[in-house]
Structure formats: C-alpha cells, structure tokens
Amino acid sequence: MREFVGLHTHERQPGIGTVLISREPTNDLTRQAYRELAEVAAEVAQRSDIAAVILYGGHEIFSAGDDIPELRTLDRAGAEAADLVRRAALEAVAAIPKPTVAAITGYALGAGLSLALAADWRVCGDNAKMGATEILAGLVPGGGGGTWLARAVGRSRAKELVFSGRFVGAPEALEMGLVDELVAPDDVYDSALNWAVRFVDAPSAAVAAAKALIDDDMPVRDQVQRYGEVFVASPGG
Numbered sequence: 001m002r003e004f005v006g007l008h009t010h011e012r013q014p015g016i017g018t019v020l021i022s023r024e025p026t027n028d029l030t031r032q033a034y035r036e037l038a039e040v041a042a043e044v045a046q047r048s049d050i051a052a053v054i055l056y057g058g059h060e061i062f063s064a065g066d067d068i069p070e071l072r073t074l075d076r077a078g079a080e081a082a083d084l085v086r087r088a089a090l091e092a093v094a095a096i097p098k099p100t101v102a103a104i105t106g107y108a109l110g111a112g113l114s115l116a117l118a119a120d121w122r123v124c125g126d127n128a129k130m131g132a133t134e135i136l137a138g139l140v141p142g143g144g145g146g147t148w149l150a151r152a153v154g155r156s157r158a159k160e161l162v163f164s165g166r167f168v169g170a171p172e173a174l175e176m177g178l179v180d181e182l183v184a185p186d187d188v189y190d191s192a193l194n195w196a197v198r199f200v201d202a203p204s205a206a207v208a209a210a211k212a213l214i215d216d217d218m219p220v221r222d223q224v225q226r227y228g229e230v231f232v233a234s235p236g237g
Contacts, residue, residue: 002036002039002040003032003036004021004022004023004030004032004033004036005019005020005021005022005033005036005037005039005040006019006020006022006040007019007020007040007043007044008020009049009050013193013197014049014200015049015050015051015052015197015200015201016050016051016052016053016054016193016196016197016200017044017047017050017052017053017054018053018054018056019037019040019041019044019053019054019055019056019093020056020057020058021033021037021055021056021057021058021062021063022057022058025060025061026061026063026064026107027057027058027061027062027063027064027112028063028064028065028066028067028068029063029065029066029067029086029111029112029115030067030070031070031082031085031086034085034086034088034089035085035089037089037092037093037115038085038088038089038092041089041092041093041095041096042092044096044098045095045096045097045098050098051098051099051199051200051201051202051204052098052099052100052101052196052197052199052200053096053098053099053100053101053196054100054101054102054103054189054192054193054196055093055100055101055102055103055115055116055119056102056103056189056192057103057104057105057106057112058105059105059189060105060106061105061106061107062102062103062104062105062106062107062108062112062115062116062128063107063108063109063111063112063115063116064107064109064110064112065109065110065111065112065113065133065134066086066110066111066134066139066142068137071139082142083142083143086111086142086143087142087143087144089143090111090114090115090118090143090144090145090148091118091143091144093115093118093119094118094119094148094215097204097207097208097211097212098199098204098207098208098211099120099121099195099196099199099202099207099211100118100119100120100121101119101120101121101122101123101192101195101196102115102116102118102119102121102122102123102192103123103124103188103189103191103192104116104122104123104124104125104128104130104179104188105124105125105128105185105188106125106128106129107128107129107130108124108128108129108130109129109130109131109133109167110131110132110133110134110141110145111134111141111142111143111145113130113131113132113145113149113178114141114142114143114144114145114148114149116130116179117145117148117149117151117152117178118148120211121180121181121192121195122178122179122180122181123179123180123181123182123183123188123191123192123195124170124173124179124181124182124183124188125170125182125183125184125185125186125187125188126170126171126182126183126184126185127170127185128169128170128173128179128185129167129168129169129170130167130168130170130173130178130179131161131165131166131167131168132145132146132149132158132161132162132165133165133167134162134165135162135163135164135165136165140162141162146158146162149161149162152176152177152178153176153177153178157176170182181195203233203234205229205230205233206230206233206234209226209227209229209230212226213226213227
C-alpha cells in the first residue's frame with residue numbers, strides 16, 4: 001500500500017487520473033515517495049481508462065522538494081543511490097505516454113520544481129513561489145532536474161536560478177517559461193482539469209508518439225519508425 005503518493009479517478013471526470021502527493025506538511029520527497037511516484041507513473045502508463053494526468057500536491061503546497069534531513073543521514077554511496085531513485089521517479093513521470101499537467105499551489109521548490117517540470121504543462125496560482133533551491137543546502141539539482149530546468153528557461157537563466165537558489169514569483173515564472181498559465185489560487189486544480197480534459201478523446205497512440213517525438217532526442221530512423229507505427233494504426237492507415 002502506498003503511503004505518500006496516490007492515484008485517484010472519479011466517475012465525474014472520466015479519462016482523468018490525479019496523482020496526489022500527500023506528505024504533510026510540505027510534501028517533502030523521500031526515497032519512499034520517489035519509489036511510489038515511479039510505481040504510480042508506471043500504473044498510469046498502462047491504465048486504458050486514464051487518458052490524461054494531473055500532478056497535484058493539494059490545495060496548500062505542491063512540494064518543497066527533497067527531505068533534506070533524510071539526505072543528511074546518508075554517506076556518499078547512499079546519496080548517489082538516492083539520486084538514482086530520484087531520477088527514476090522523475091523520468092517515469094516524464095515518460096508517461098499521456099498528456100500531463102502539474103497543478104502548482106503554494107511552493108514548488110528544488111526537486112518539487114523538477115517534478116513539475118517533468119509534466120507537459122504547468123498551471124500555478126498567481127501567488128505561488130518556485131525555485132531551484134538546492135544550493136541553499138549546499139547541494140545541486142539531482143535526478144536530472146538541472147537539465148529540465150535548462151530546457152524550460154535556457155541555460156543562462158537556469159544557471160542564475162541554481163547559483164542563487166532564489167525564489168521566483170508566479171508572474172516572473174510565467175515570463176521565463178517555468179509555468180504556462182497563471183490563475184487564482186483557488187482555481188489551480190480546476191484549470192489543470194480543464195487543460196487535461198481537452199485530450200481525453202484524442203487518439204492515444206498518436207498522442208504517445210507525438211510526445212515521444214517532441215521530448216526524446218531520437219535518431220532519424222527511430223523517428224521514421226514511430227511515424228510509421230502511428231500511420232498504420234490511424235483510420236485508413
């Protein structure tokens with residue numbers, strides 16, 4: 001039974017799965033939470049009743065990032081092993097072959113920001129705060145988070161954010177590309193839902209292939225093969 005990450009569906013929202021992080025009070029991410037995230041992402045990928053996914057930390061906060069006290073109990077080998085667990089979880093979320101949207105409330109800091117960046121789209125409250133804050137604890141973004149940050153805002157801005165560890169307000173986050181949509185704090189989940197429902201009836205194989213073609217640095221041969229797979233599966237193919 002999962003302790004910190006749940007997967008929820010509702011008959012009034014057919015086709016939508018909500019991945020809920022629930023670790024009070026700040027949704028800090030432990031090794032166990034990362035393992036559960038990876039498990040849920042794998043389940044979502046296989047569920048035919050789920051066509052689009054919302055990542056959510058609840059009404060108060062998305063995630064304040066890694067559980068630093070837990071990390072401080074590790075030696076170097078343990079820290080490196082923990083980073084592999086973190087990376088596996090973030091990559092599993094990014095690889096979900098369905099549209100994904102992060103519904104960001106409160107704070108998305110450190111690895112919490114990396115998790116949001118693993119989604120296809122990000123909606124946040126206009127009072128939210130984000131930041132690559134690992135350096136404030138003498139650390140660096142783990143699990144590939146620095147790469148996702150650079151893809152979103154460019155290398156120069158990513159370096160400035162990581163070097164400073166500063167908090168970024170929602171308007172600046174929108175301007176620099178950390179998020180895609182600002183809404184009133186109470187409307188975050190509903191706005192994410194409105195984004196997700198647009199794709200419930202989209203052809204799943206084509207969506208999965210399009211996402212892979214956009215996200216992955218595929219060799220040309222693999223891109224052509226993926227196109228052919230979708231063509232054969234399409235109506236009239």
